[in-house]
Amino acid sequence: MLPARDPEVVAGPAVPYSYCSRPRALPARPKYRATLHAAEPEKEPVRYANLMYDRRVVRGNTYALQVVPVSTQPNPLEIQKQREARRRALARKRAKEQMQPRTPEPVEGREHIHVQTELYLEEISDRVIEVDIECQTDAFLDRPPTPFFIPAKTGKDVATQIEEGELFDFDVEVKPILEVLIGKTVEQALLEVMEEEELAQLWAHQRAYAELRNAELAEVQRLEEQDRRYREEKERRRLQHMQMLQKQKETTEKIAARAFAQRYLADLIPSVFNNLRESGFFYDPIERDIETEFLPWLMTEVEETLERKVLGRTMLDSLICTVVEKRLDAFSRKPLSDQAEAPAEEPRPTDAAPEVAGETDAADQPVAEKEETDQLVAEEQPSRHISFQLEESDQAGTEDLETE
Amino acid sequence: MAHARISASLPPDIDPTKAPIAFGKRALPKLNEELQSPELLTQQRALMALCDLVHDPENVYQAIEIGFLDNLKPLLLHHDGTVRQKTTQILYIMAMHNVGRQELIQNGVISALTELLDDPVDICRKHTHQIFEMMAKLPEGVVGILHASLIPSLVFKLKTESDEIQELILDTLSNCLRVEASEGLATGAVTILKEKLTHSSVAIRSKAAWVLLEIGTHPAGKSVLCEEVVPALVGLLEDPDPEVQAAATGALMFATVKPQGRFSALGAEAIPPLLKLVAEETSKARLSAIKTLTLLAELPDGRKTLLDHTDTFQQCLNDPREAVQRAAKTAISVIKWKP
Numbered sequence: 001m002l003p004a005r006d007p008e009v010v011a012g013p014a015v016p017y018s019y020c021s022r023p024r025a026l027p028a029r030p031k032y033r034a035t036l037h038a039a040e041p042e043k044e045p046v047r048y049a050n051l052m053y054d055r056r057v058v059r060g061n062t063y064a065l066q067v068v069p070v071s072t073q074p075n076p077l078e079i080q081k082q083r084e085a086r087r088r089a090l091a092r093k094r095a096k097e098q099m100q101p102r103t104p105e106p107v108e109g110r111e112h113i114h115v116q117t118e119l120y121l122e123e124i125s126d127r128v129i130e131v132d133i134e135c136q137t138d139a140f141l142d143r144p145p146t147p148f149f150i151p152a153k154t155g156k157d158v159a160t161q162i163e164e165g166e167l168f169d170f171d172v173e174v175k176p177i178l179e180v181l182i183g184k185t186v187e188q189a190l191l192e193v194m195e196e197e198e199l200a201q202l203w204a205h206q207r208a209y210a211e212l213r214n215a216e217l218a219e220v221q222r223l224e225e226q227d228r229r230y231r232e233e234k235e236r237r238r239l240q241h242m243q244m245l246q247k248q249k250e251t252t253e254k255i256a257a258r259a260f261a262q263r264y265l266a267d268l269i270p271s272v273f274n275n276l277r278e279s280g281f282f283y284d285p286i287e288r289d290i291e292t293e294f295l296p297w298l299m300t301e302v303e304e305t306l307e308r309k310v311l312g313r314t315m316l317d318s319l320i321c322t323v324v325e326k327r328l329d330a331f332s333r334k335p336l337s338d339q340a341e342a343p344a345e346e347p348r349p350t351d352a353a354p355e356v357a358g359e360t361d362a363a364d365q366p367v368a369e370k371e372e373t374d375q376l377v378a379e380e381q382p383s384r385h386i387s388f389q390l391e392e393s394d395q396a397g398t399e400d401l402e403t404e
Numbered sequence: 405m406a407h408a409r410i411s412a413s414l415p416p417d418i419d420p421t422k423a424p425i426a427f428g429k430r431a432l433p434k435l436n437e438e439l440q441s442p443e444l445l446t447q448q449r450a451l452m453a454l455c456d457l458v459h460d461p462e463n464v465y466q467a468i469e470i471g472f473l474d475n476l477k478p479l480l481l482h483h484d485g486t487v488r489q490k491t492t493q494i495l496y497i498m499a500m501h502n503v504g505r506q507e508l509i510q511n512g513v514i515s516a517l518t519e520l521l522d523d524p525v526d527i528c529r530k531h532t533h534q535i536f537e538m539m540a541k542l543p544e545g546v547v548g549i550l551h552a553s554l555i556p557s558l559v560f561k562l563k564t565e566s567d568e569i570q571e572l573i574l575d576t577l578s579n580c581l582r583v584e585a586s587e588g589l590a591t592g593a594v595t596i597l598k599e600k601l602t603h604s605s606v607a608i609r610s611k612a613a614w615v616l617l618e619i620g621t622h623p624a625g626k627s628v629l630c631e632e633v634v635p636a637l638v639g640l641l642e643d644p645d646p647e648v649q650a651a652a653t654g655a656l657m658f659a660t661v662k663p664q665g666r667f668s669a670l671g672a673e674a675i676p677p678l679l680k681l682v683a684e685e686t687s688k689a690r691l692s693a694i695k696t697l698t699l700l701a702e703l704p705d706g707r708k709t710l711l712d713h714t715d716t717f718q719q720c721l722n723d724p725r726e727a728v729q730r731a732a733k734t735a736i737s738v739i740k741w742k743p
Contacts (some may be wrong), residue, residue, distance in 0.1 A: 207688075212727055214654050215691045217621055219734070221661040222699050229663075 029055065121157055422456070423449035431457065432466050439475045444484060451479075451490035458497045464504050473511045480516050485525045492520065492531035499538040508535075509544050515552045521561060529565070533572040540579035549580055556591040563596060567605055574600075574611035578618045585622040594619065594628050601636050606645045613640060613651030620658030629658070630665035634672055641677035646688055653681060653692035660699040669700060675709055683716050694720060694731040701739045710739045 028049030051057060106112045137144075276282060418424075423446070426434040435457075438450035454472075457463045479491045495513065498504030508514070513535075520532045536554070539545030549555070558573050565573065581588045593615075600612035616633060619625035637659065640652035656674065659665040674696070681693040694717070700706035717739075720732035 211650070211654070211688065211691055214617065214621070214657065215695050215727065215731065218657040218661060218692075218695050218699070219731075221621075221658070222695075222702075225661050225663075226702065 026051075026054070026056075419452075421449060422453040425453055425457065429466075432463065432470055432472070436470055436472060436475060439472075439479070444487070447479070447482075448484075448486055448490070451487060451494065455490055455494050455497070458494055461501050461503070464498055464501045467498070468503060468507045473507060473513065477511070477513060477516050480520060485528070488520070488523065488528050489525055489531070492517075492528050492535065496531045496534045496538070499535050505539060505542055505545060508539065509542070509548045512548075514539065514545075514548045514554070518552055518554060518557065521557055526566070530569055530572070533569050533576065536576045537572045537579075540576045543583070546580050546583045549576070550584055550587070553587075555580060555587045555593075559588065559591045559593045559596060562593075562600070567608060570600075571605075571607050571611055574608065574615055578611065578615045581615060581625075582618040582621060585619050585625045588619060589624055589628055594625075594632055598633055598636055601633075601640055606648060609640065609643065610645065610647040610651045613637070613648060613655050617651060617655040617658060620655055623662075626658060626662045626665065629655070630662050630668055634659055634665060634668040634674075638669065638672040638674045638677070641674070641681065649681060650688040650692065653678070653689040653696060657692045657696045657699065660696055666700055666703050666706070669696075670703060670705055675700065675706065679713055679716055682720060690720070690723070691725070691728050691731055694728065694735050698731065698735040698738050701735065707739055707741075714739060 025048050028047045103112065273282075423435065423438055425431045432454075435450045435454050438446050439454075441447060441450075454467075458467065476491050476495065479487055482488055482491070495508065495517075499508055517532050517535060520528055523529050523532070536549065536558075540549060555577070558577055562570060562573055562577075577588065577593070581593075597612045597616055597619075600608055601616075603609055603612070616629065616637070620629050634656070637652045637656045640648055641656070643649055643652065656669060656678075660669050678693045678697050678700075681689045682697065684690065697706075697710060701710050714736060717732045717736050720735075721729055723729055723732070
């Protein structure tokens, strides 16, 4: 397809295609050419051709059509191409002729003539001796057997003879086969040897690698071991150190505690003694004795004495009171009765006084009593008359109550 | 029935013990069907053919896709020895490819193989142990083996099996115990391995030492190692074979991480042979020896002894491997450390 299109394509870009005309019906192409001397005036009616039967119309597949170039003027490019093609064809032909083996040119004085060999070829061999022999068969001999029917030769007889060395040269021919055979065998053997070598090398490599790996592993484990040992050592030392610190701390505390305790207890004995002394554990026995026994006794005695005195005074007071009351009564009632009561009243206080003396304790009290009564008497008379009355009335009341 | 074979006499290059393999994609499915046939001969022939095909990884992948493992698992318990042997061989070849390993783990073939540990046929057992060894190289394989509680039986087998199989068992154990050592310790593996340390075969000694190394990477294993094995390991340091030396030094390295191990190593006079190992330029054990000496130098006695030998470590600083240089530097710093 493509080569046929080429001229079109080549012609195309050179001239842009355009066509315009009024559409018209084409007249039929006359079958026979008009003669030169045909009379013009006879104009035959124009026969319009059927498009379908027009020879000028291309029918069928136009894909592989040889197209008439657009310009009648042959394209210089195309001409050149055709010229070149022609030249190439010529050259090819010439080369082919040259390649063909030819008989060499005739020698001087000779001429080569093509000869056709005879019908029957004769073998070129030693000259055959021909002898004419006649023979006559006997009359009464058996009919000889018919000879084998050998049909007449038709066709050409051809014979060849293969001499030694003409077909092939064994040594030359056998070389490639031998080479292949031996080469393949040797190659196979080499391959196997190489494989084994490769395997051995791989093993060696693997062993080396295994060694290296083991060495590295051992190194790793050694370092691990070292590390473990160091760590344990460190741990132990650390514990030791901690214990040491602990002990130190305890010792300082102990020292501090001891110093403190010493200081604290330095005052202990004096203060204890002081305290004891203050609380009265150390005492002078005589002093204590005096304090515990004598003085209370003294105080009680003094109290008693004082009580007695007080009693005496109260007694006296009451006496005086009664006396005064009676006197008052007496003085208030009648002046007669005064004298009778007055001596009756006088023995009463004197009665009362020894009674009072009888009531109190023995020793030095009478002396004190006497003193007191003297005092009482002395005291009475001046001042406490009226006040005594009330007091005595009270005291009498209280004495009465007490005696009751 | 029409047969592909034309004449009764077989062609010259065919192997009568193998089943004929179908062309292209049909090969494996046809073998799969033949495996399920009730006839013993067909099964055996199919197994032989499969064994050859399985060397190609693409076939392994295809076989797994088709679901060969479900047919192979019951064959493991077949009464015929050849069938079992071939099945284990096929599984071993499959286990050599990663796809195969993954599938074997997922299909729980490991637990099926535990029954074969006591198989009367030697080759079956050998193949079984080979499969275990292959599986143990993968972490998921180790997990599978641990789940199937194989470790006690493997340890037990160490005592009874032949040398080759013992090597395989030791390899398996070393990979498994690297991950999880408690089971191994529980079954008293250490005692058995201690005996193996004095075995006549070099490979067994080195592998046993390697297993002890792997046990030593776990802390529980370390204590067991310290108690029992350190003197034997120190003895192995003098062994003429470098592999054994390397493994023994590695095991010592892990055993001396713990203080008891260090004391027992010092008591067993480990320092002179270790110094010799460090002085050798090309020994494999150099790195492990330096590390072990570093560990021993953390003890005051060790440090005193090693202070005289610091020049050996100085030499190690010139080693081309960076790891050795680093290890030598740490060793020197540890020796010169003052508390």
